Amino acid sequence: MTAPLLEVSGLRVTYPGRVFRARPREVLHGVSLSVGRGEAVGLVGESGSGKTTIGRAVLGLVKPSGGSIVFDGRDVTHVSAKERRALARDIQVVFQDPYSSLNPSLTIGDILSEPLVVQGATTSGARARVRALLDQVGLPEDASERLPREFSGGQRQRVAIARALAPEPRLIVCDEPVSALDLSTQARVLDLFVDIQRRTGVAYLFISHDLTVIRHVSHRVTVLHQGEVVEAGPCGPVTSAPEHPYTRSLVLAAPVADPHRQRQRREERHRLAATESTGTAPRSQGTRR
Template identity: 60%
Template sequence: MTAPLLEVSHLDVAYPVKGWRRPDFPALRDVSLAIETGETLGLVGESGSGKTTLGRAILGLAPVTAGDIAFQGAQIARLPRSARRALSKDIQVIFQDPYSSLNPAMTVSDILAEPLTAGGASRADAHRRVRELLDRVGLPADAARRLPREFSGGQRQRIAIARALARGPKLIVCDEVVSALDLTTQARVLDLLIELQENTGVAYLFISHDLSVVRHISHRVAVMLRGRIIEEGDAETVTSTPAEPYTQRLLLASPVADPVEQAARRAHYDSLPPIAAPKVVEK
């Protein structure tokens, strides 16, 4: 059997806390998961659960206290900066706010060409690739000459997706990429990500607090609580009939249009037992 594209093993991340002899804050504790080539793993949990910290650790932006991260069989958790920069060709990220992640002083063409020229492409090849990327994410060719502020939120997120795809990555960390968008735009961006995955074979770590969004795009789902993964399985099972009370709460917290059904969901939510300390999912 071949190794997974990405494998996280018993990962701990702790942040220092201000104050004399105060212990570090454990943001992640004994986290293990794997992502296969062309697969989407949805990572869901409330704010502060540790899901964004896990994404940052994979990207080399959070300090790994213990455990390992392997990409294509090679350990990457403690790479020097130069090696991590080279790895950016294969591992990319799309952030929650597309406007703050795009340089407002640069045209879309320059934003998309920058990672290409930094990777050694000629200006001509880079601009040819920019035209391909804009077409792939459904933006007109004249978008290349415009600034990010001239686009809607959904269009800016398409630009961010195009930038992440520029160098043909194998894995993209999607950190709450649709949470700032309206429902109609959310659906369009999610459908675009699915289409791009089908055409390119890229894998996603899709981070979200919304189980309904995760269900739409994911093959498998992992649920985080207080820095641990407490439930993991195929998307249909975890998002429809979850075993853990915490996951059930996440499911019932999503509103529905029918007031009778919404009242029943609220009553079910209130009847659930208090959330206990998380237990580790056996691998």
């Protein structure tokens, strides 16, 4: 059996208290997950569940207090800053906000060529790569001469995706990459993620609070609740027939067009929340096959 590209085992992250002498707060309690080569794994949970902290730990932006992060067979949990910079060629990120993640004073061509030049590409080689990237994400070639403010939110996110693809990474951490976009733009950007993965074989750790989004792009799903994995498995079974009450509540939270069904789903979600608050719900379901 082929070893996963990314393997997170027993990951714990603790943040210091916000006020003087406040006790440290552990936000991840031994989380484990894996991402195979060329695979999209969705990480879903509500705000405050710890899903973004996992992505930041994989990127080296948060220091784990326990557990391990192994990338391509190498333990990268506590690598040096120099080694982390070298890893940037293989691990990239697409952030949530397409408006703030791009330098407003640089042209799109400069934004895309900057990481290539840093890694040793020639000027002509970088320009050729930028043209290929713009074509890959469905933007016109003349986009390279324009500033980020001249683009819509969906187009800016396409630029952010192109920037992540520039060094030809093997893994992209996608942190709520479509939550700031309207629904029609979301669908187009999600289709772009799927198409890029099909053509390049890049792997995704796709973080979202929306199970509908996760269902669109993921092969497997990991559900996170209060810093713990409560359910994990293939995308179809987890999103259509979830076993854990928390996952069921996430499914029921998705809006439907029928007002009668929407009211029934809301009532069912409230019942599940009441069951969980009394402690009668199972704490963890582990991994489904």
